[in-house]
Amino acid sequence: MRDWIYDLTLKPLFFKMSPEDAHSLSVGLLNLANVMPGMYEIIHKFTTYKSTRLKTEVAGIQFDHPLGMAAGFDKSGDLYPFLKRLGFSHVEIGTVTGQEQEGNPKPRIFRYEKEEALVNRMGFNNPGAEKVAQKISKQKKSIVRGINAGKTKVVLPENAVEDYVKTFRLLSPYGDYGVINISSPNTPGLRGFQEKDSFLELIGGIKKEFNGSFPLPMFVKLAPDLEESALLELLDLVLDIGLSGVILTNTTINKTVLPYFDNVETGGISGRVLREKSTRMVQVAYQKLGSRLPIIGVGGIMDGPSALEKILAGAELIQIYTGYIYRGPFLPYTILEYIDNFLKKEGVSSVREIVGKGVEFRS
Numbered sequence: 040m041r042d043w044i045y046d047l048t049l050k051p052l053f054f055k056m057s058p059e060d061a062h063s064l065s066v067g068l069l070n071l072a073n074v075m076p077g078m079y080e081i082i083h084k085f086t087t088y089k090s091t092r093l094k095t096e097v098a099g100i101q102f103d104h105p106l107g108m109a110a111g112f113d114k115s116g117d118l119y120p121f122l123k124r125l126g127f128s129h130v131e132i133g134t135v136t137g138q139e140q141e142g143n144p145k146p147r148i149f150r151y152e153k154e155e156a157l158v159n160r161m162g163f164n165n166p167g168a169e170k171v172a173q174k175i176s177k178q179k180k181s182i183v184r185g186i187n188a189g190k191t192k193v194v195l196p197e198n199a200v201e202d203y204v205k206t207f208r209l210l211s212p213y214g215d216y217g218v219i220n221i222s223s224p225n226t227p228g229l230r231g232f233q234e235k236d237s238f239l240e241l242i243g244g245i246k247k248e249f250n251g252s253f254p255l256p257m258f259v260k261l262a263p264d265l266e267e268s269a270l271l272e273l274l275d276l277v278l279d280i281g282l283s284g285v286i287l288t289n290t291t292i293n294k295t296v297l298p299y300f301d302n303v304e305t306g307g308i309s310g311r312v313l314r315e316k317s318t319r320m321v322q323v324a325y326q327k328l329g330s331r332l333p334i335i336g337v338g339g340i341m342d343g344p345s346a347l348e349k350i351l352a353g354a355e356l357i358q359i360y361t362g363y364i365y366r367g368p369f370l371p372y373t374i375l376e377y378i379d380n381f382l383k384k385e386g387v388s389s390v391r392e393i394v395g396k397g398v399e400f401r402s
């Protein structure tokens with residue numbers, strides 16, 4: 040019901056504009072709402088769903104519920120103060136790189152409306168770790184904040200450790216968990232860190248710089264394009280090296296998820312067409328990890344059922360990005376209400392109890 044409000048009002052306006060202009064307009068509207076007395080209380084009321092059944096703890100961090108905003112929506116930390124009021128339990132800011140960079144030339148985001156997909160080749164546009172630190176150090180801490188770090192484009196792979204370390208040194212004081220992003224397809228060579236030796240060199244190198252223990256509970260974000268055998272091999276390393284969990288998944292570069300794949304822009308594909316691929320990754324990872332390490336599930340969550348599916352497949356936390364663009368600001372409420380109703384129906388008192396229980400609940 041709530042989703043219709045977006046479909047009939049803001050969505051037609053946003054979708055007439057380029058995706059980046061629409062994003063800027065939405066930021067403008069959020070700032071406007073901020074100076075209108077009482078406006079945020081109203082927005083908060085309609086977008087925020089609360090239930091004690093949804094409270095959870097992951098990597099020693101308390102979350103009001105499992106749903107967060109995925110990386111890329113708030114690249115420089117500006118939107119963190121607003122996202123609390125829009126019904127999210129956590130926000131992953133970034134990807135932030137050691138140095139400021141502009142990213143790729145525009146246009147660099149493309150909509151595929153019929154499939155509710157986006158293709159992006161942003162290329163980590165962000166103001167760099169120093170400026171982001173200055174900004175977020177002044178913000179009042181509210182919901183859980185993740186710090187997602189990546190490599191500056193001009194930094195050579197052999198100097199990547201230093202670049203990630205710079206970001207974590209500057210931003211860790213303001214974060215609750217960290218993410219080593221090695222899966223964005225738009226920084227040449229980044230996905231190469233998903234190969235065993237490079238992975239160990241990078242992650243081990245970062246850990247060493249912090250005297251053998253990460254400055255925050257640290258997650259690694261992986262691509263949906265990994266072979267299952269490669270994923271399983273990486274998970275062994277993840278367990279050995281002391282990471283706190285994995286984020287599955289980033290965008291895919293496999294254009295065949297779209298029907299007209301020979302005519303698709305270059306970049307990472309997200310949205311509804313990614314759902315199956317990323318859920319499968321969560322399922323495979325959960326079969327290996329069980330409750331040893333948490334999984335954050337992201338990719339193609341567009342509604343309640345696709346969100347629940349990720350949790351049943353093994354995700355302790357879930358995140359959205361593209362679904363928010365297509366379905367609008369009431370999506371967090373819709374998703375959380377759906378999951379809570381499911382818990383009620385099944386007589387379950389905590390969302391943690393259904394993580395990875397897909398088979399049981401389907402039978």
Ligand SMILES: Cc1cc2nc3c(=O)[nH]c(=O)nc-3n(C[C@H](O)[C@H](O)[C@H](O)COP(=O)(O)O)c2cc1C
Pocket residue numbers: 109110111112114133134148157159161163187220223260288289290308309310311313337338339340358359360361362
């Ligand atoms: C425009 C755009 C920019 C993104 N930027 C980042 C980023 O900077 N870092 C990152 O780790 N993921 C980034 N992502 C990937 C998302 O965090 C998420 O993993 C992916 O889009 C799948 O989720 P979705 O289908 O809900 O969008 C971006 C996605 C989009 C659509």
